[in-house]
Amino acid sequence: MREACDLVVVGAGPGGLAAACRAAEAGLDVLVLDAQPEPGGQVWRSEARKGANRLARRWLTRFAASGARFRPGARVVAAPEPGVLLVEEGSSSFAVRYGRAVLATGARERFLPFPGWTLPGVLGVSGLQVLVKDGLPIRGKRVVLAGTGPLLLAAAATIHAHGGEVLYIAEQASAASHWGFALQLWRHPAKLLQGALMSAALISVPTSTDAWVIAAEGEGRVESVRLSVRGREEQLRCDYLGAAYGLVPNLEVARLLGCETSAGAVVVNERLETRVPKVHAVGELLGIGGVDQALVTGELAGLVAAEQPIPVELERTWHRVRAFAAQLARHDAPRAELRRLATPDTLLCRCEDVPMSALEGCQNLREARLYARLGMGACQGRTCGTAAQTLFGWSGEDVRPPCLPARIGSLRLPSDVSSTHARES
Amino acid sequence: MSAFDCVIVGGGIVGAALADVLSADGMSVALVEARSIGAGTTACGMGHLVAMDDNAAELALTSWSVSLWRELADGLPRAVEYDACGTLWLAADDEEMAAVSAKVANYRAAGVRAEVLDSAALQEAEPALAPGLVGALRVVDDAVLYPPLAARTFALRAQARGARLMTGCPVRELRSGSVVLSNGEVLTARYIVLAAGVASPALCPGLPISPRKGHLLITRRGAPVVHHQLVELGYLKSAHGTDGASVAFNAQPRVTGQLLLGSSRQPGDATREVDAALLERMLKRAAMFLPGLDGLQALRVWTGLRPATPDGLPLLGPHPEKPWLWLACGHEGLGITTATGSARLVADQLLGRTSAIDARPYSPARFLTASSREVAHA
Ligand SMILES: Cc1cc2nc3c(=O)[nH]c(=O)nc-3n(C[C@H](O)[C@H](O)[C@H](O)COP(=O)(O)OP(=O)(O)OC[C@H]3O[C@@H](n4cnc5c(N)ncnc54)[C@H](O)[C@@H]3O)c2cc1C
């Protein structure tokens, strides 16, 4: 099966939706692909059904009216040649031939290993928030959150709103960095984050900066956590622990296409063009910047793709949110103590059961991979590769297809794609 | 300036195996590797330890090497994943089945255990295979392993005997009696061995080694799909053409429950990128043999460069025009297998010992003397 379009958008979060709206409204034939069953990405998950968030409602309505086509449950798994993507959709697959592409694959949480981090009941911060939004029964459950940045507070607000008892919020950043950053927030159009900050204040959860999890403990699942709080150790009994340290961009599709990356983000010019012709990157791929950055860069890329003039106001907004992203990156940078929590038998790679001790003598990620099977498993190193980068300063390896595990059948080329290149044996 | 009996340039499986043997013989050895041990072609190979009978010299080296691996097996860490699963050479038609009887005789003459499976026996041994295959040749003692860790094991054993492991140390120049590292450091040695795989000609211009690119695919862990290393006999037809790209069905069970799938050959191609059209041909071919293939979960596809020589045999021995330089390179698609035998042959020559097999067919002199070059040009 085959699809063709002027513009393919990978990812239907705010970045992808904004790009699709702008380009489709200008008359391009736009195809939007997302691995999830509904549009909205990480932040507007299930808003298509609930419609509680005004901004989300506005964009989702606009998207529905834009004329862009949407394929839910469509995972981009390979890029066999310029202008072609291979997509797995349920038990079938198809190829997309595109004129231009906007990559809007968003971000994932950064997990750093500590003793007990793989116990059931220990999740990411936003991961736990997503589960609660999706219906995890949390009423009356005791929750500890440890991480960094505004998402920590957003998660606390959601859990609180669903009846969970948030016992403690541990923010790893130092007090100076954190409050300096919080004050800056008011200068930015990050309404959602401001709201989160306020609600966290309103629910009056004990919160501390300079605080992080030392260990999670329990028989068969988490029963308690030990925290380091401004140099003191505290123990709390709990049912869930959300622990993750900020976000990192999902660079796999971009790197598969050959886009240049630098300092963990895709390199783009003022027109959001990557170094690969006709391929744009938006949203979290440019460095973590949240919804506002996703929307404004998505709109810009959609307009550029459709060869439309760029409103000056939009460019100004972009420069503002870029400054915010830079501050966020400084605030969220994991502190040194977080790199020393894991003990020799703490797992670093949970797909392949690789403990820290197995990395003895390894000098870089490639050696860890070759000698200890780090990142050789089903998550393809998404979790442990990121952790190893933070822990040891190791840089990432090349992305090889498929960029997500996929049926071999989904990597097969439709005949009209292969015919241009294949030589007969 | 450091002095050694022997400096080995290149820490792939070949250089590492040699360091293991020479250090066991009491030599002082430096193993100098530009990046990491086993991270070159060795990390890309399939790890099939296979007796191959294209010609007598190949059979002699591969069958001896497989038996050396078998002797080593008990001492290898589990993570090296040595698994004596044997090989099934699959016959798709009567012509290929006819070739099986000749091969059985060949193997048995070389002391390699081999037997013929008819269609029913094959189906019973490998139920995942497509029905309708005519039969197979089973080579009992062939095995598989995980090459980069095998190389690392050799290197660490040598290190434990006092050898110096130098990783992240590219060699810039080879001289009579010394090698110069890219940082300017000079290592002196009585013997200098070049074991830099496809990169060998960069340090010794004129070596008849060229890249022959291959693709592999690995699946996620799951129930074992196949139980032997499977290779199509048609491989003999497709794999050894000298021009153009070719593919052949090649499937390997890993002890992790993963299926490793090969392979392709692109002579002269030194690029690293996955060639989607060739991968498609490889998968299409494999799906003919394994009808359930398309439903398996692929985890990763990668490529590697085989160091190919014109006659498919490695270069083992002194360089005829630079007697101070020893060669252990050009192992093409069999270097994991033949690393053990190659290491012995080179060590025996360095130490003036007689070897278990005749070393002459692998002598670099067959290409690198004035007369051999004239023959090659004629
Ligand atoms: C778990 C999680 C929860 C978050 N919750 C919040 C929150 O509550 N509030 C907040 O302000 N911010 C939240 N964020 C931050 C969020 O990243 C940004 O606010 C915003 O969603 C970024 O928009 P985006 O368009 O760049 O990416 P996203 O919204 O992340 O959208 C990316 C989309 O790309 C899709 N995708 C990725 N790879 C592929 C592929 N190979 N094939 C097909 N589709 C693919 C994903 O399914 C996803 O839907 C969260 C982040 C994470 C990781």
Ligand SMILES: Cc1cc2nc3c(=O)[nH]c(=O)nc-3n(C[C@H](O)[C@H](O)[C@H](O)COP(=O)(O)OP(=O)(O)OC[C@H]3O[C@@H](n4cnc5c(N)ncnc54)[C@H](O)[C@@H]3O)c2cc1C
């Ligand atoms: C797809 C594929 C499948 C294969 N399958 C099999 C199989 O099933 N069975 C089998 O037996 N063989 C197989 N092979 C072949 C096998 O992998 C090779 O023959 C073998 O790895 C060659 O080993 P080597 O040590 O000579 O080379 P390499 O492993 O490449 O080692 C050479 C080393 O030299 C280093 N080096 C290069 N230049 C310098 C320098 N200037 N200074 C210092 N160091 C340097 C490199 O970094 C490298 O580590 C396969 C190969 C491929 C590509």
